[in-house]
Amino acid sequence: MPRVRRVRSEVFLTLALLNIFVLIAGFAALDVIEARPLPAVPHPVVNAEGAAAAEPAPSSPADPERIADVIDDPMAQSGLAEGLSAFVVDGATGQALYERSPDTPAVPASTTKIATAITVLDAVGPDHVLTTTAHFDPAQGMVVLRGAGDSTLTTTADSAAYPQVATLEELAERTAAALAEQGVDTVSVGYDDSLFTGPDTGPSWKPGYITEGSTASVHALMHDSGRVSPDTHSRVPDPPRATADAFVKQLKEAGLTVEGGEPSEVLAQGDPIASVDSAPMTALVEHMMLASDNNMAEALARIAALETGGEASFEGGAAATHRVMDSYGITGVDLADNSGLSPENRITPRALVEMLRVAADDPELNAAITGLPTSNSTGTLGNRYTEGTPVHDVAGLIRGKTGTLNDVSALAGTVHDQEGNMFLFAFVANSPGVQGYQLDPLAAALARCGCS
Incomplete structure (x- = not known):
């Protein structure tokens, strides 16, 4: 199906902070994959004490074996055993760098909102207002x-x-x-x-x-x-x-x-x-992503459904999302709602990463990237990677959408390593008693890595 294209207060304050980060850092979120400049960077230097700034361009591509070396230990130490799946790709080329059951459907919790963001931006465009x-x-x-x-x-x-x-x-x-x-x-x-x-x-x-x-x-x-x-x-x-x-x-x-x-x-x-x-829709999407606003997510899915001739319901919003995902060639997405509250949702780690890549490549979809929370700084990652935790050294360097339900935790987003390589990643754990902080060392390993 062809794509349809037309052209509160803490959470909103974080959007302003993201703009400030642009002035501080001076480069865009996904410039290494040749997307247009974005109004937010992947690793703002605020709160990044002790973390070395990544070089703006890698000297050589990341090595999958090196990625495995740095991720395998925190994987084993996570205590998540069989319930953990993962997918990491090179942001510049899309080359798969790390795979752990990447095509296994998993309950995604609020990482579902990445799909919702892309769907509504595709359907109504970034300038649409309600x-x-x-x-x-x-x-x-x-x-x-x-x-x-x-x-x-x-x-x-x-x-x-x-x-x-x-x-x-x-x-x-x-x-x-x-x-x-x-x-x-x-x-x-x-x-x-x-x-x-x-x-x-x-x-x-x-x-x-x-x-x-x-x-x-x-x-x-x-x-x-x-x-x-x-x-x-x-x-x-x-x-x-x-x-x-x-x-x-x-x-x-x-x-x-x-x-x-x-x-x-x-x-x-x-x-x-x-x-x-x-x-405008870009700000609504960024708000939804930063705050993980469930009501906004369900509303935006219905707006997309109406725009594409569907019904403004849970079923209609999910159907609209499936159509848009299909139009981008993204498989492995099966939704019952668009907020991620439903345990009936299933998304593969590969699909989450492919969504991020699509959003980074298309200027009209960029709000799905610029809305990603930042570790120890904004949104739902603001209280993670905090001082006193083993991962505080990469505070400010991880940007990702979180997902949390009972026995479900997920994190999908972007990170640079110490040599300037950009990675897109998804870590999803469907494990009894899992907590979000158990995934934090995985993204931290990528940020600390010299992975070439």
């Missing part, structure tokens, strides 16, 4: 808030946030201004969450995912990814209703009188009278 709208029904005197899948929507603006996100405050102000032009100052409020279809929790999801705060139920209308407040993990039981309630408050602060009791769920009719746009 537009939350307000509609007015004169016959009922009702303003209807309609969701478009933007889980970064928030209540009021944070001037320090990067990038700036859409707010209910601005939407309410624009709505009040539009109604004032019509001489309307009193309304009732409804909300429309109809864009997404099907179940609002994924296949084999544990009920605890929501109560523990790993995710909210999936909806097209939500703010702060369904959190009770932006700075908590707790999730609201009904994200669309919570967002409608917050919108009512903002409408009142904008000067409107709101009557009619609680907001009601209705279908929006006619053209919007006001709207607010999300940040």
Whole structure:
């Protein structure tokens, strides 16, 4: 199938830090594989105490035997036995450098989001925005808030946030201004969450995912990814209703009188009278990757499904991802959801590495790379490779997407060795009791290596 191509606040702050790293380091994430310059580097020097900076270009290709020498010992010491699979390639040539059951399907956990990132960027393009709208029904005197899948929507603006996100405050102000032009100052409020279809929790999801705060139920209308407040993990039981309630408050602060009791769920009719746009898709993808935002992942998969003629559901998002993976010739991907919360997902280590390579090669897909967390610095790797651990010497040098479920840990990303070789890697462990830190020495071995 041909590819379709068109053209909060801690997590977002890390995106700004990545831009600062560019100024410090002065070279791009995957320049050695001739991708266009990226706004983030693979090994920012911040927090990389004791680590020698990699040379910008290798003197000779990496030696697979040398790679095996440096990885085999930490593999044996990991205690993961038969549940560990791995694949490492040369970033410049794609040559396989290390293989351990690379074609064995494994539960990938949140490394699934690499596939989701590529899928939505392929389907809608890097500049696409998600537009939350307000509609007015004169016959009922009702303003209807309609969701478009933007889980970064928030209540009021944070001037320090990067990038700036859409707010209910601005939407309410624009709505009040539009109604004032019509001489309307009193309304009732409804909300429309109809864009997404099907179940609002994924296949084999544990009920605890929501109560523990790993995710909210999936909806097209939500703010702060369904959190009770932006700075908590707790999730609201009904994200669309919570967002409608917050919108009512903002409408009142904008000067409107709101009557009619609680907001009601209705279908929006006619053209919007006001709207607010999300940040561009590149920023949404980077946010999803850095924060491992499960609600954003499921929303973006549905946006991709809609763009390609599919259904905005778990099944539709997975089908859209399979189609895009097929279009790039990537096999070994079998998904039930797009966040990685489902233990029914299967991805091979080889497929994870091939995804990284595809994203690095295509400028429109680069956000799947620039969004990778950095060890002891950003995102879900910010609390790994920390001071006092045996791998702190490579803090700041590893960039990778993490994945964690019960008995599942995964890490896939990019690293330079000490001679400037760029490696793309995937380590996946489906082992009882596995913890993420057990994979850290594997990537660290690559960063310490003089592998030519």
